[in-house]
Amino acid sequence: MKKINLALQGGGAHGAFTWGVLDVLLADEEIEIAAISGTSAGALNAAALKSGYVRNGRQGARENLDWLWGQVGAVTDDRMSDWVSSLTPSAAVLAKAMKYSPAYAMMDMTTRMLSPYIYGPMMRNPLEKIVKEFKYDAVCASDGPHLHICATNVRSGKIRVFTGDEISSDVIMASACLPTLFQAVEFTDPKTGKSEAFWDGGYTGNPALYPLFDQSLPDDILIVNINPLYREELPTDVQAIQNRINEISFNSTLLRELRAIDFVKRLIADGAMKRGTMKDVIVHMISDDVLMNELNVATKTIPQAVILARLKEAGQAAATAFLKGHKSDLNVKSSVDLEAMFN
Numbered sequence: 001m002k003k004i005n006l007a008l009q010g011g012g013a014h015g016a017f018t019w020g021v022l023d024v025l026l027a028d029e030e031i032e033i034a035a036i037s038g039t040s041a042g043a044l045n046a047a048a049l050k051s052g053y054v055r056n057g058r059q060g061a062r063e064n065l066d067w068l069w070g071q072v073g074a075v076t077d078d079r080m081s082d083w084v085s086s087l088t089p090s091a092a093v094l095a096k097a098m099k100y101s102p103a104y105a106m107m108d109m110t111t112r113m114l115s116p117y118i119y120g121p122m123m124r125n126p127l128e129k130i131v132k133e134f135k136y137d138a139v140c141a142s143d144g145p146h147l148h149i150c151a152t153n154v155r156s157g158k159i160r161v162f163t164g165d166e167i168s169s170d171v172i173m174a175s176a177c178l179p180t181l182f183q184a185v186e187f188t189d190p191k192t193g194k195s196e197a198f199w200d201g202g203y204t205g206n207p208a209l210y211p212l213f214d215q216s217l218p219d220d221i222l223i224v225n226i227n228p229l230y231r232e233e234l235p236t237d238v239q240a241i242q243n244r245i246n247e248i249s250f251n252s253t254l255l256r257e258l259r260a261i262d263f264v265k266r267l268i269a270d271g272a273m274k275r276g277t278m279k280d281v282i283v284h285m286i287s288d289d290v291l292m293n294e295l296n297v298a299t300k301t302i303p304q305a306v307i308l309a310r311l312k313e314a315g316q317a318a319a320t321a322f323l324k325g326h327k328s329d330l331n332v333k334s335s336v337d338l339e340a341m342f343n
Contacts, residue, residue: 002330003032003218004284006145007209010040010176010202010250011226012300014292016308018045018224019069020315021286026058028323031330035146035217037161037208039201042224043149043175044068044127047139047167050147054138069312071130073303117183125182131169140165148211150201151175154184159204159253161211166190174198202250209257213279220330224315225287227251229341232293243297255342258283262338283334286322288314 006025008018022045025031033053038046045065052064139147142164149162151174162171174185177199184197201207212221227247235244261281267273268280291314299307326335 001032002030002220002327003034004220004222004330005035005212005217006033006037006046007207007212007221007223007254008036008038008042008045009206009224009226009254010038010042010200012041013072013303013308014226014295014300014311015041015045016069016072016303016311017226017288017291017315017318018042019065020312020317021224021319022049022065022315023062023312024316024319024323026053026062029058030327033145035148035212035214037148037150037205037211038175039150039205039207040176041226042207043172043201044131046147046149047131047134047172050141050144051135051138054141054144055135068130069308071133072127073305073308125173125177127176128169128173131172134169134172136168140167146211146217148208149175150205150208151177151185151198152201152204154179154197154199157204159201159208160189160191160196160198161205161208163211175201203253205253206250207254209254209261209281213281215279218331219280220282220284222284222286223254225254225285226292228287228289228292229255230289239297243300246297258338259342262342265334265338282329282331283336283338284322284326284329285336286315286318288318 006022008015018041025033026049033049036046036049038044045068048064048068049061052061054060056063138144147163147167149167149171151160151162151171152158153160168187170185170187174187175198177183177185179199184199186195186197188194189196206227209221209223227250229251231244231247235241261283264273264278265280268275268278291311295307322335329335
C-alpha cells in the first residue's frame with residue numbers, strides 16, 4: 001500500500017482538473033490518502049472527497065466528487081461528456097471566446113471598479129448553496145483522511161488552517177472567497193472565540209503544506225497544481241496581466257514552502273542535520289501547464305460544461321501518466337526535482 005498526503009490548489013473552475021486527478025487516485029486500490037490540505041477549489045474537492053469516503057469508501061468519494069462538479073455545471077455522464085466535447089471547439093478557442101464575450105467583459109469591468117459591499121446581501125457566492133449541502137458529520141469525522149482547509153485572515157493577513165470540528169460551511173466559503181467578487185466571510189473563529197473576517201486561502205497558502213509535515217503522516221506529499229508555474233506568452237492586455245499576477249501570487253506561498261523543504265532535504269543529505277530531527281518530505285506533483293496556458297481568467301471564473309469536462313479528462317490523463325511513470329517512487333523518493341524547479 002502506497003500512503004500519501006494530498007495538497008490541492010485553488011483556481012476556481014479549473015479545480016475540475018483536480019476532480020479528474022482524484023478520480024484516478026481513488027480508483028487505485030494500492031494508494032491510500034492519509035491527509036489532505038486544500039484551498040478554495042481544492043477545499044471543495046477535499047471536503048467532497050472526505051464526506052463521500054467516510055460514508056461509502058472510495059466509490060462514495062468518487063460519486064460525491066461527481067455530484068459536486070455536477071452542481072457546479074459539469075456534465076458528469078462520461079458518454080454525454082465525450083459527445084459534447086466532440087462537437088465543440090478546442091479549449092483555447094472556447095477560452096478566447098469567453099474572455100472576449102460582452103457579458104464577461106461587463107462583469108470583469110464591474111469587479112474592477114466597484115466594491116462587492118455596495119450590493120449588500122444580494123451579491124452572494126453561488127457556491128454557498130452547494131457548500132451547505134455537504135454532510136459535515138462526515139467532513140469533520142475522525143475517520144478517513146485528515147482534512148485541513150486554508151483561509152486568509154483579512155485583518156492580520158495571516159494564514160488560518162482549519163481542521164476537524166473547526167470545519168464548517170463558513171470555513172469552506174471563506175477559503176474560496178475572492179475579495180474582488182464577494183464580501184469577506186465573517187464568523188466566530190473557534191480557536192479565538194472572536195468574530196473574524198476571512199478571504200481566499202490562496203493568498204497565504206495555496207495550499208498550506210506544513211500541516212502535512214506531522215510525524216504521524218506519510219512522508220509523501222502529492223501536489224495537484226492548477227496555477228501554471230510558467231507562461232510562455234507575455235500578458236499584455238489588462239485581463240491577462242491581472243490573471244498572471246494572481247497566478248504568481250497564488251503560487252508564491254507554495255514555492256516558498258517547497259524551498260524550505262528543499263533546504264531541509266539538503267541539510268539531511270549533507271549530514272548537517274540528524275535524520276529524524278525534521279521530516280524528510282518526499283515531493284510529487286501532477287499538473288498540465290500546457291492546458292492551463294490555453295485557458296484564462298474567464299474559464300477560471302465561469303464554469304462552462306465543455307471546459308469542465310476537458311479539465312476532468314486532462315486531470316485523469318495526467319494522473320494516469322503520473323502513476324505509470326512514478327508510482328514506484330511513492331514512499332521511496334521525490335519525483336520532483338526541486339533544485340531544477342528553483343534554478
